[in-house]
Amino acid sequence: MDLQNKVALVTGAGVRLGQAIAQKLGQMGMRVVIHYHHSEKGAKQTLKLLSGNELRNLILQADLKEVSAIKELVRKAEEQSGPISVLINNAADFFPTPLFSTTEEEWDHLFEINLKAPFFLAQTVAKGMKKRGEGKIINLVDVSADRPWVSFLPYCTSKAGLGSLTKGLARALAPEIQVNAIAPGTILPPPEHAEMDLSVSVEQSLLKRIGLAEDIVQTVEYLLKSDFVTGTILPVDGGRSVY
Numbered sequence: 001m002d003l004q005n006k007v008a009l010v011t012g013a014g015v016r017l018g019q020a021i022a023q024k025l026g027q028m029g030m031r032v033v034i035h036y037h038h039s040e041k042g043a044k045q046t047l048k049l050l051s052g053n054e055l056r057n058l059i060l061q062a063d064l065k066e067v068s069a070i071k072e073l074v075r076k077a078e079e080q081s082g083p084i085s086v087l088i089n090n091a092a093d094f095f096p097t098p099l100f101s102t103t104e105e106e107w108d109h110l111f112e113i114n115l116k117a118p119f120f121l122a123q124t125v126a127k128g129m130k131k132r133g134e135g136k137i138i139n140l141v142d143v144s145a146d147r148p149w150v151s152f153l154p155y156c157t158s159k160a161g162l163g164s165l166t167k168g169l170a171r172a173l174a175p176e177i178q179v180n181a182i183a184p185g186t187i188l189p190p191p192e193h194a195e196m197d198l199s200v201s202v203e204q205s206l207l208k209r210i211g212l213a214e215d216i217v218q219t220v221e222y223l224l225k226s227d228f229v230t231g232t233i234l235p236v237d238g239g240r241s242v243y
């Protein structure tokens with residue numbers, strides 16, 4: 001698929017990995033729809049990082065827990081920027097949920113943002129992609145989906161579901177649309193992450209370092225440029241998944 005001037009929607013593009021991915025897509029010649037929820041300032045910063053092309057890109061706010069908000073986001077994006085050819089399902093939530101104190105609200109919240117939202121985003125953009133005969137979807141999973149952390153079971157399970165969804169969507173949407181996932185190891189630890197935990201991540205990788213945003217960005221670029229890869233979940237984890 002020729003990516004030049006095509007529209008890419010990146011969810012959660014106001015901070016961290018989403019921001020880095022959005023910047024890369026701009027450098028690759030794509031028009032970027034920068035989605036954010038609370039990080040308006042970050043989304044504006046992302047737009048600046050795409051500078052020189054500010055009029056080509058767009059910022060839109062939405063709470064992706066609501067399916068109606070997802071449909072409205074896609075409608076506005078396509079009305080203002082044109083048909084979406086690339087969807088990066090990056091937005092997610094992540095916090096500890098110890099087994100015996102996890103609430104129903106926490107479970108529902110994590111599944112709504114981490115699994116339900118990517119499903120309905122894919123459903124909403126894929127109709128047009130199918131009609132136009134091309135499209136690419138990339139889901140951000142997590143290596144912990146296969147080796148769940150005991151204090152984060154709803155998060156890890158939602159990401160395992162997203163891995164399964166990736167394969168199912170690849171089958172449902174072929175041959176026009178490629179659907180793949182990236183499973184990062186520890187890349188950008190949450191600011192509150194303790195030093196001790198970080199050293200465990202380094203120790204339990206083969207390459208003895210945590211990842212960089214650039215490691216994920218390069219993988220996004222590879223998956224977008226490839227026209228023969230679909231239904232894969234690519235670990236980008238310094239070998240942590242085989243440690």
Ligand SMILES: NC(=O)c1ccc[n+]([C@@H]2O[C@H](COP(=O)([O-])OP(=O)(O)OC[C@H]3O[C@@H](n4cnc5c(N)ncnc54)[C@H](OP(=O)(O)O)[C@@H]3O)[C@@H](O)[C@H]2O)c1
Pocket residue numbers: 011012013014015016017018035036037038039040062063064065089090091092093094113140141142143183184185186187188189190
């Ligand atoms: N960082 C890592 O080391 C790592 C490791 C493994 C997997 N991953 C995966 O990679 C992706 C990006 O990671 P990250 O660390 O950069 O994420 P992050 O810093 O936690 O950012 C999450 C993003 O999701 C958005 N979001 C959260 N709740 C939302 C809601 N209800 N509606 C709409 N948007 C919502 C946030 O938007 P606002 O800020 O605008 O509110 C934010 O932009 C995630 O899917 C994560 O699970 C990351």
